[in-house]
Amino acid sequence: MKVLIIGYVWPEPRSSAAGSRMIELIELFRAQDWAVTFASAAALSEHRADLAALDVPEVPITLNCDSFDTFVSALQPDLVLFDRFFSEEQFAWRVERACPQALRILETSDLHSLRDARQRLLKAAQQACSSEAEKHQQGAVSATAVELFNVMAMDDMAQREIAAIYRSDLTLLISDFEQQLLREQFGVPAALLHHCTLMLIPTATVQPSFAERAHxxxxxxxxxxxxxxxxxxxxxxxxxxxxxxxxxxxxxxxxxxxxxxxxxxxxxxxxxxxxxxxxxxxxxxxxxxxxxxxxxxxxxxxxxxxxxxxxxxxxxxxxxxxxxxxxxxxxxxxxxxxxxxxxxxxxxxxxxxxxxxxxxxxxxxxxxxxFDRQQSGQALVERLLALRANLPAERRANFVGGMLRHHMLKSTQYMAQWIAAKNRGAPGTSPEPQDKSKL
CATH class of the missing domain: 3.40.50.2000 (Glycogen Phosphorylase B;)
Incomplete structure (x- = not known):
C-alpha cells in the first residue's frame, strides 16, 4: 500500500507526544512494507525526526497552490492520513478530486476543540476571581461531558473539527474519553472512530532506586x-x-x-x-x-x-x-x-x-x-485493510460525511482556488482576506 501523510507540522518525537505518536504510526506502516511519504507546508523544524532513516521521503508542499494537485496525482496514494483537522480542511478536497479511491484518515492527536473549551472555562473561572491570589488557586477544569458539550456545541472550532471527522473515512483517537464524548454527546457513529493507543514509549532499561534519585x-x-x-x-x-x-x-x-x-x-x-x-x-x-x-x-x-x-x-x-x-x-x-x-x-x-x-x-x-504496542498496531492495520476492502459501502453509510464534503468543502475549495489564482497574478482578483483561519 502507498501511504501519504500530510502533517500540520514535521514530527518531533523529542518535543511532543504528538510527534512520538506520528513516528509510531510511520513505523507501523513501514513494518507492513507500505511505502510512506510525508508532506507538510510547515517550515522545516530544528528538532524534526530523521524521516530518511525510516525510508520516508520528505516533501514540502504549499498551501492554496495547485502544485499539490500535480504532486498527489502523480503519487496516487492508496491511503492519505491528515495530521490534525487543519490539514484535512486544506487538502482533503484536493485529495478526493485527484485520488477519489484513496482512504482518507484523520489523526486528531487530541481533540483541539475539547482543549480549547477547557481553556476557555479556566479563563472564565479566573476572570470571576476577585484577586490575583484567588486566580492562582484555581484548580483543574472539572466540567462533565455534558457540560463540555454545551460549551463546545456552538463553537466554531468544534464544528470545524467534527465536520472533518465526518468527512474522513476513519478518525484515530488516542483517548477513550474523547471517543466516548464524540459518540455519546455529539452522536458521531462508532464506524467513523478508532481508538488507537499507539505511542512511542520505550521502557528505560536502567531505573535508579528511590534513594538514588533526587528532586x-x-x-x-x-x-x-x-x-x-x-x-x-x-x-x-x-x-x-x-x-x-x-x-x-x-x-x-x-x-x-x-x-x-x-x-x-x-x-x-x-x-x-x-x-x-x-x-x-x-x-x-x-x-x-x-x-x-x-x-x-x-x-x-x-x-x-x-x-x-x-x-x-x-x-x-x-x-x-x-x-x-x-x-x-x-x-x-x-x-x-x-x-x-x-x-x-x-x-x-x-x-x-x-x-x-x-x-x-x-x-x-x-x-x-x-499501551500494548503490538496489539494496538495490529488492530489498526486490520481496521484499515477492512475499511479499504469495503470502502464504497462504508462511504454510502456515511451520508452526513458525503453531504458535508459536497457542500462545506466547496467554500474551502473555491477560496483556495481564488488565492491560487491571485498568487499567479490572474486578473480580477483582490487582496487576500485577513482571516486565514478558515481557509
Missing amino acids: FLSIGNFRHAPNWDAVLWLKQQLWPLIRQRLPQAQLHVYGSYTPPKATALQNPKQGFHVLGWADDAHAVMVQARVCLAPLRFGAGIKGKLADAMACGTPNVTTPIGSEGMAGELPWGGAVVKDAQTFADAAVALHEDQDLWLQAQANGARILAER
Missing part, C-alpha cells in the same frame, strides 16, 4: 498552552507550598522552545530551575524522584506521564492529565484537583519510599495493560 521534574513543550499554564501554576502556587514542607527541594523544569518569559521564572534560591531543552527526556526523567504535571486544561494523552511511567518515575497530576490513560487501574502516583492536595501528594511521594514503590508498580501496569 522534582516538570517537562513539556512550551509552545503547547496547557504546558505553559502548568509551569505558571507551579511557579505561582504549587511550588511555594511544596517548599514550605521541603525547604531544600529542587524543581527542574525542561521543555522545548523555551521562551524568554519562561527563563525569566528561573530562581535558584527558591529551587526553581528552568533548564530548557532536554536532548533525551528519559535520561533526565530517570534521575528525578517525582514528576509534576499540574495540567489545568488540555486533551488527549499526556506523553510526559507515559514517559514518567516508562522511567519508573511516579507522578502527580490532575484529572485532565490522567484522562484516557489508566481506565480502572490505580494511577502511577496521585491524581488531584486543587493546589493544596497537589502539594501534599507531591511531598508524600517524594518522602515515602513504600508509597513511591507502589506508584512505580502501578505505572508499569498501566503501560503493560493499556
Whole structure:
C-alpha cells in the first residue's frame, strides 16, 4: 500500500507526544512494507525526526497552490492520513478530486476543540476571581461531558473539527474519553472512530532506586498552552507550598522552545530551575524522584506521564492529565484537583519510599495493560485493510460525511482556488482576506 501523510507540522518525537505518536504510526506502516511519504507546508523544524532513516521521503508542499494537485496525482496514494483537522480542511478536497479511491484518515492527536473549551472555562473561572491570589488557586477544569458539550456545541472550532471527522473515512483517537464524548454527546457513529493507543514509549532499561534519585521534574513543550499554564501554576502556587514542607527541594523544569518569559521564572534560591531543552527526556526523567504535571486544561494523552511511567518515575497530576490513560487501574502516583492536595501528594511521594514503590508498580501496569504496542498496531492495520476492502459501502453509510464534503468543502475549495489564482497574478482578483483561519 502507498501511504501519504500530510502533517500540520514535521514530527518531533523529542518535543511532543504528538510527534512520538506520528513516528509510531510511520513505523507501523513501514513494518507492513507500505511505502510512506510525508508532506507538510510547515517550515522545516530544528528538532524534526530523521524521516530518511525510516525510508520516508520528505516533501514540502504549499498551501492554496495547485502544485499539490500535480504532486498527489502523480503519487496516487492508496491511503492519505491528515495530521490534525487543519490539514484535512486544506487538502482533503484536493485529495478526493485527484485520488477519489484513496482512504482518507484523520489523526486528531487530541481533540483541539475539547482543549480549547477547557481553556476557555479556566479563563472564565479566573476572570470571576476577585484577586490575583484567588486566580492562582484555581484548580483543574472539572466540567462533565455534558457540560463540555454545551460549551463546545456552538463553537466554531468544534464544528470545524467534527465536520472533518465526518468527512474522513476513519478518525484515530488516542483517548477513550474523547471517543466516548464524540459518540455519546455529539452522536458521531462508532464506524467513523478508532481508538488507537499507539505511542512511542520505550521502557528505560536502567531505573535508579528511590534513594538514588533526587528532586522534582516538570517537562513539556512550551509552545503547547496547557504546558505553559502548568509551569505558571507551579511557579505561582504549587511550588511555594511544596517548599514550605521541603525547604531544600529542587524543581527542574525542561521543555522545548523555551521562551524568554519562561527563563525569566528561573530562581535558584527558591529551587526553581528552568533548564530548557532536554536532548533525551528519559535520561533526565530517570534521575528525578517525582514528576509534576499540574495540567489545568488540555486533551488527549499526556506523553510526559507515559514517559514518567516508562522511567519508573511516579507522578502527580490532575484529572485532565490522567484522562484516557489508566481506565480502572490505580494511577502511577496521585491524581488531584486543587493546589493544596497537589502539594501534599507531591511531598508524600517524594518522602515515602513504600508509597513511591507502589506508584512505580502501578505505572508499569498501566503501560503493560493499556499501551500494548503490538496489539494496538495490529488492530489498526486490520481496521484499515477492512475499511479499504469495503470502502464504497462504508462511504454510502456515511451520508452526513458525503453531504458535508459536497457542500462545506466547496467554500474551502473555491477560496483556495481564488488565492491560487491571485498568487499567479490572474486578473480580477483582490487582496487576500485577513482571516486565514478558515481557509
